[in-house]
Amino acid sequence: MIRFLKQSKIILFFRILLEKLVESVVYAKYIANGGRNKDKDKFRTDLDIRTHALEKGMSIGSVKVGFGKEKAASIIADLKKFLSIGGDKEVVSNYCGILWKYVSFNEELGADMSDIKSSIEALEKSEGLERVDCGGIIRKNRQELLSSLDSSFPVFSQTRYSVRDFGKDPVSISVLERALEMCEKTPSACNRQPWKVYIYKSDAIREKLFELQKGCNGFYKDMQYGVLICGDLCAYNINELHQLYVDGGMYAMNFLYSLHSLGVAAIPLTMGHKPSVIKGIKKSLGLKESYFPVLLIGVGSYPDNYKVAVSHRMDYRKYTSLV
Template identity: 30%
Template sequence: MIHKKLRLGYGKEKINKIMDLIDYSIKSNFDLNDDRIQTAISVLNEYVRLHEKNNYDVSYIKEFLLLHELKKDTFTGGIIEESKENILRNVKGNFEDLSFSRHSIREFTTDPIPKELIENAIRIASKTPSVCNRQAWSVTVVKDNSLIKELMKIQSGINGMAENMNTLIAITTSYEYFGNIHERNQAFIDGGLFAMSLLYALTYLGVGTCALNANLRISDEITVKEKLGLSNADNLIMFIAVGHYQETVKYPKSNRDSVTKIVNFI
C-alpha cells in the first residue's frame, strides 16, 4: 500500500492468512476488541478501500468482513502520508519527537547518501552502551547497487525495494570480544542496541531508514559474509536500508500496544 507503483492484488497470500487468523480468533472466542485483531480488521478494510478506488475486485474480502460483521474500523491499519518537510522538522525536536518520527521507509529518491553523513551517524551511535564497554560492533556500508540487489535477493524481505537503493548498511558484532559461555547472547544484545542507536542517528540526521532482518539460512549467511568481506567470527545482526525521503512519504501505520498491556510493576 505504500509503493508509488501500486501492485493491485498484491499480498493475497498474506490477506488470506489474516482472514484465516481472524476466523480462528472468532472460533476460539478471543476478544475481538483486542488492538491487534482490530488492526488486522482495519488493514483488510483499508485494502478493500484502496482496491475499490482502483476498480479492482476484492469482493472475497468484503464478503468475509460482512459475514463476520467486521465492518467497524478503528483505522489503525493502512498507511500514513506525510510531507518530507514535516518529518525533517520533527526529527530535530526532542527525543520523543524523534522516536515518533522514525518510521520504516521503503521507498527513497535515487540521490546518494554522503559518506560523511554515514560516518557522523556512526559517531553518534558509538555512544551506545555495551558490556564492559567492549564495543564489539562493526559497520559495513555497501554503495554498489548491483551488490545491494544480490544481497537483498538473498535477504528476500523487501520485494523490489532494492531496485533504487544506493546505500545498505550491515551491522555485525564480533564473537572475538566474548569468551565466556555466559555471554553467548551478548553479541546480539550489544549489536541490537548499537543498531537501534544507528537507526535513531540516521533519522536525526535527516535520512530515511528501514531495518532489515539478517535471519539467513547458514549457507546464505556464508555467502553474504563472503560478499561483505566478513570473517567467521563476525555475527550478522541486521541490515539497514538508508535513503533520502521522497517529497511525500508513505509508511504503514504500525500501531503499537498500549503501555498498560506491556508493563508490569512489581
C-alpha cells in the same frame, strides 16, 4: 589445571553443545512454528507477520494494483480459527482494521476487492467484532519532516518510521559518517564495542545483499546503501552467547535514530535467517567467520511526498508490570 581446562577448545565445544541441547528443549516447546494451531500466542505471531506484510505492501513506493489478495483471503480464514482457540477479539478487530485499509488502498488504485470485503464483513458479523480504525499507511511530506527534526525526544522519536518509499536525491557518504560518529556513544556490555559495520554502496554487491535478505523485494533498488551491522563472537564468553545480538541491536537502534536526526530515510531489515542462510550470506560478502550479522539497514533519501506503514503500537500497559 582448571585454568587450562577452562580454556580448552574441546571442552568448550562440549559445554556449548550441552547448553545448546538444553536450549533446544525450550526452543522446541515455545518457538512459534511448533504446535501453532493449538496455541493462540503462537498463532498470533503468524497473523502479526502476515497482516503486517499487507501493510508493508501498501507502503512500498510502486506496488502492483490488487496485490496480496490470496494472502488477505487466507488471513481472514485464519482469523476465525484464531478466535476458535481463544484468540483475543480486540486483536482480531485490529487485524480487520488493517484489512479494511488494505481494501480501500487497492480500491483507490482501481482493483475489484468485493470478494475480500464480503469475507471481512461476514467474519465481523458472525463474531460480533467491533470495527476499529487501525493500521494502513500515512502520507508524509519531506519538508514537514525536516522542519520537525530539531524537536525534543518525545516528538522526535515518534516521527521515525521505516521507509519503503524512497526518493532519488543522492545521500552523501559523509552523512553516514556523521551518523556513525554519533553511534560511537552506543553502550555495550563491559564497553567492549564489538561492532563491525559494513557499508555497501556499489550497485552489484548492495543489490545482491538485498536479494539474499529477501525482506525488501519491491523497493530495494531505490535504496542507496546497505549498512550491515555485525558483532564479533570473539568479544564474548560462553555465558553470553546472545549478547552479540543485544549489543548489535542497541547499536542498530542508535544508528536508525542518528540517520533520522540527519533527515535520512532508512529501514531495518532482518538478518534473522537460518544458520545455513547466514553462512551463505557471510560467504558471498567475504565476512570473517567470527562476525555475525545482527541487522541490515537500508538507507536512501526521502521523496517530496512519501508514504509509510502505520505499524500500530500496543499501549505499554499491555506488556508492562509494576511489581
